[in-house]
Structure formats: structure tokens, C-alpha cells
Amino acid sequence: MTTETRWLDSEQQVAWRAYLLGTARLMAKLDDDLRQFGLGINDYEILVRLSEAPERRLRMAELADRLHQSRSRLTHTVGRLEAAELVRRTSCKSDKRGVWAELTEAGFSLLEQAAPYHVEGVRENLVDLVSPEDFAALGRVFDAVSEHIGQR
Amino acid sequence: MTTETRWLDSEQQVAWRAYLLGTARLMAKLDDDLRQFGLGINDYEILVRLSEAPERRLRMAELADRLHQSRSRLTHTVGRLEAAELVRRTSCKSDKRGVWAELTEAGFSLLEQAAPYHVEGVRENLVDLVSPEDFAALGRVFDAVSEHIGQR
């Protein structure tokens, strides 16, 4: 037996497309804004995660998981960030397979410069545009999504 | 004068990150689900837009705008879709610079196959997870974003 497809109704359709288009535009805008610092939003998120971690470092696999990226992608990206001297790799003593990605002083200070601009962009192009209730709903929605899809 | 940065408060911070992570996971999931049809979500959206257009065709520039993609990216992607015989290009008579991208019969029928699975995925991993009110809020949020950032 084939179950009848439950199509989206037209309101849902509209909301879904607004999300797709809005996200594309938003990410492009945030990327543009970060370009002045030589970063993309992906690089930025990596630096942020490192900056918040104890000793400003994280294991590659842990970082990849938090960003929902493949390890391979992270290896490449961190390679570039390392070439730019924003991140340093050191080997992990307790697990010899492991590698720490650690924020350098230069990385931290670039982040300090970029963060205010970036946050301002997030506000101007998203947070400040909508009611606190709607923004909170956004959080609930994607918590549910993450929860449902599960870790990796 | 330098204005003090208005950082996100911790609720906003959490919601913002939930959105980033949730979106990454959701898109990866939808991409995975479409892979059985040899499509990515980007290809899928192209086919959908064409299928809805009069005569199942759109001008390249128009299509690029609707998807918020660069013309170059679209040229490459349509090139691949054309090689897969899902789309056909024809030149535009009224504007000789123009090119129509037109869904082929094979493209339409692949879309017919893929659509139910895809919609089911969108429901299962997003729409059906949250209250209708929260989902509607999502729509409002990204309408506001799109509106604010403007077309292209």
C-alpha cells in the first residue's frame, strides 16, 4: 500500500520557502560582512568555538561535531586557518591519535575585532527585525530539529 | 565615538546557535535523502521552480534571483542538470542574450518521484516537530529577513 503524500499546505509552503530564501540571503550577508576580516562565517564559528573552550582549544573531532562538519572539511579549513596563523595544531598526549586545534593570540585578537561587527550584523539582519517571541520560536524550532536528527 | 557593542543575551545566543546547528543538520539530512535520486537540495529546488513556471521554463537570471544564487553558479549547475537530461536550454527569441532553462519530461518525472520523499523529510524533520504557531513564526522571521536584506 502506498500512503497518500501529505503535501505542505500553502501557508506551510510559503513559510518553508521563506526560510530557504531568507537563510540563503542571511548567510550571504553575514559572509560578506566578515570578508573585511578575511573570514567566512564558517571560519568565524570555528574561532568562536575555540575561544570559548578551556585553554582555547578543542580536539578536531569535537570541533567537527559541534559545527556538524565532516572531519575532512575541518582538516582542510583548519589547515588554512593555521596557514593564516590564527590557529595552531598540537598533538594530544593522552591520545596519540588526537590533535588539538588551539586559537593563537593573533586568532583571538582578530576575533575580538570581528565579533562586534558580526554581532551587529546578526542583530540588524535578524534579531532586531522580529519580535522576541518570534525569535524565541526560532530557537525552539531548531532545538527540536537538532534533537530529532540527533548528533551526527 | 565608539558605541558599546550590544551583545546577544544568553537566550538569544542559544537561539542563534540552535538555528545555525539545526539548519546545518537539516540541510545535510535533506541532501542525504535526495541522494537516492541523484539530486542535492539545490538541484531539487531548481527543478521545483521550473516545474511551477509557465511552460515549465524560466530565464536563467530569473531563476538565479529566485534561488539567490550567482548566475555563474546557476550556469554550472544547469550545465550538469542538462548533461543529466533533466533540463534543456533554449535560446530566447525576444531577447537574444537570454536563455530559457526548461524542465524536460525526464526532469519532471524524476521530480514527481522525488517530491513525496522530500516533502515527507521536510515534515518529519521540521514541520511536524513543532507547533503550527512556532512554524508560522519561522515564516514571519525569514520574511522579515528577506524583506530587510532585499533582492540581491
Added chain:
DNA sequence: CGAGGTTCGTTAAAACTTCAACCAACGACG
């Protein structure tokens, strides 16, 4: 101990996207 499965991270190649340059056609205007 040590065999066999798993995890960590990297690598090379393939696939895809971005960037910059380009040409043809359009359109406004003197």
C-alpha cells in the same frame, strides 16, 4: 597478550562554488 573492530585525523581526487574577466545584446540618449 593479541586479533579484530572502532575512532581520529589526514590525504588525494572528484565535485562543486566562487571569482574575475569577458562578449553579445539591449537600451537610453545626444
Added chain:
DNA sequence: CGTCGTTGGTTGAAGTTTTAACGAACCTCG
């Protein structure tokens, strides 16, 4: 009409991400 600025679309190269395969280290268990 003819020039000049703009739009539509493509191209090739450079840059980024994905895919698949791999080796080293870890872990479990007989």
C-alpha cells in the same frame, strides 16, 4: 544613427567541500 553604460550569460581558473580510502592508535574481549 552611434556611443556608452547596463544586463544576460558563459568561461576558466582558483578556492572550497565531498568522497573514498587509508594508517595509526585505541579498545574490547577471548
